[in-house]
Amino acid sequence: MNSVRYPLAALVCWLAFARTLTPILRHRRREPAVVALCASFGCQGMYLAMSAPAHWTGSLFGTVTWYNVSVQMWIIAVIACQQVLLIHWLYPADAARARARRAVAVIACVPVAMAVLFQLATTHGHPHNSFAHPGEQPYFVAYEVVYLTAFALGKAVVARACWFYAGRTEDTWVRRGLRTAAVGAGLDLVYSLGRFADVFLVHLGWDPSLWANTTRTSLTLGMALNTIGWTAPLWGQRLDSLRAWCADFRSYRRLRPLWYALHRAHPETSLHTDPRGDLSALWDLRFALHRRVIEIRDGCLALRVHQTSGPAPAPPPDSTERERAAWEAAGIAAALAAESGGARAADHVVPIAAPAAVAAPDRADGLAVTGQAGDPGSGAAGGPASDTAGDPAPGIASGRATSPGDLDFSSDVRWLVQVSRAFAALPERERRTPAG
Template sequence: MNRTINDVLYPIDATLAGAAFLFKLVSLRKNRDAASVALCIGFGFLTIVFTISTPVVWSAFDRALGVPNLAALVTQGLVIANTAALQAMMLFWLYPRTEAWRKIRFRATLLALVLLVMTALFLMTPTAGERSRDFVATHARIPTYSVYLLVYMAAYTITRLDILRMTWRYAPVAGAPWLRRGLRIFGGGAIFGLIYCAARITDIVGAVAGWDPNRWENMARLGAGIGAICTMVGLTMPSWGPHLSRVAEWFGRQRAYQQLYPLWSALHGAVPGIALDPPPRISWLGRYAVRDVKFKLTRRVVEILDGRLALREHFDAQVEQSARQTAADRGFDAAELSAVVEAAVLAGAVRAKQRDQLPLEPAQLTVNADGDRTDMSREVRRLVKVSQAFARSPVVRAAVAADSPQPAPQDA
């Protein structure tokens, strides 16, 4: 028989579910609350579902037990059990323990009745031969299996809607950002589950109408497979997501450290004493900070501000006015204009310091044009704009070129 999506997607789902199960199982050593236990159980059920649903395993499972297509009942029953576990997890998050257990018992009782009805209907259904890849589509025309499928889909749809309702309720008020993101992705998985439901209900309608149910089998398979992936990603995201944030922060600081280098290097050349440590002998190494990036970035910002302070007597009002006018003429917004003006004044001050020159009219440039200097992240963003303008802006080059500094007075 030709390979289908099941042969590719379901092994991937089984692998991911198994990894998620082991991940949560290990984490239970540190955190064994009821919600975490329910989630671990849910991942365990999901691992079994997609493992058995893989066609080659399905066939081996049926041969081992001697009952054709028993894998269908087992996997679909475990889907209901998985959904019950995920409901329990959400209920433990949303309600006090006593109330959560009361709601869980009510739902578990109903789902147990559903499983009993499904088992009875399955045993009453004559087999159409082993169908590891298209069992539902093949058996949808059999009346008892149609009823079985309606019961299964009704339970599945109601539980998925219940999960979707709870995620919509809890996600906006969840404290941790990665928990909010994870719950929204989990809710997206429930929506894909509803797509699976729609395809399966269409199997029943199509059987009555005489349609070929295999036409929408891929929609059912994708709905189940992608929905499961969303569930696994969303519910593990609060655990691994913060690590991604830390990696992103490291790269962001590293990039800012590099972007500040042109301004820092120029200021250090004019005022060497600002450096806490001597720069590396190989100049380009000064652009990178592999270790202690946060500290080194903070130190670079402080050294730039120290250099700025040391050069203030060389700030030239003519440079400032020229840069401000040119930037305004080009339609720069307030932040761009501020960065360009500061970069031009600093570039002029560095040149004046190297030539030992003082301006005819000193500039009264505000030390921090954008707000609270104690907000380091804000100060980094501001100085990065200044450094980029310092290195690349034609406005800065034009303003410095228009400068006409006078020699500093010499002592008699």
């Protein structure tokens, strides 16, 4: 397990190290907090890389025992870097520098004490990790106590500070990152508790071999979560952008059935006359999505048809948005069918659903858009729709969102997607459109 677990976690740390090192090398003025963060990633990467099986790297450092000491020194370096980072986050620059120097001076005593205690332990024989009789190697027990106490205190401070300040930041990704780092530091505490049990509870029946995998896994996972949490503000915004792009592309594709039907009926409303594919939208998706919404609106405004003799009744005020979308789609399909049959322009109307929060139920009936693409007053020509049949109510043909309060572009897209999906669900004969 270690041959896979430690190298993978080390890779995560080294990637984070490289990511944070780039802005440090690029700018002359180096922020102490960023430098400390970068150094903590590098130290974690060194610890995890050196924690791989001893036959990989042990020959570079002499005896295995001193090699293990050098590995644990990197953990103390990680704690020092994280303390410096937190200090620079919490205090003004001048006060932070003084506090950081004091913190580093105190933490520096830990590796010195570890080295002295381990050297004393070697004078009483070769130190070993079996603590069935702790009195046989008192200096090595003291060494473990110093190391594990420093480790536990450092991680507890990091976990508490990260969780505390996560609730006081308004930045979403900073909050998520701090909480992730706090969880990682909490998992690291499992390692220190397990090691304390290995030292002091073996003579009471504790079996270290049963928990070794758990403690090492918690340490590795905790360090990986620390790294992910500290770097979350760096990559979180890009993840949001990617998610928004995917959502826009899904909406763009789902608008196609309605857009294509209107395009066939009135191709003059489309900026691009080739509707064969959507791959061209990938180059400038946001622009393409705006164009598709505008062309759908203009296509509806270009439908100079009148209400048929038996229109479907408008949905009641308490109807769901899906029901209103289905009614809207059915009205568009009826208008397209009437136009394909050669009906006179003044004889039909595109139904415009008025939401309950905006208009009374009976206001939806009889409202018309009489403008044609290219005519004065037509939405396709950039002017307002004619209101000869009354004041325009919210709806597709009026160029506004139907759902109450949906006045922004994202809400408008969501509404049009529902109408387009309802339109695509209609039988083929109901949504057949003429080629313009």
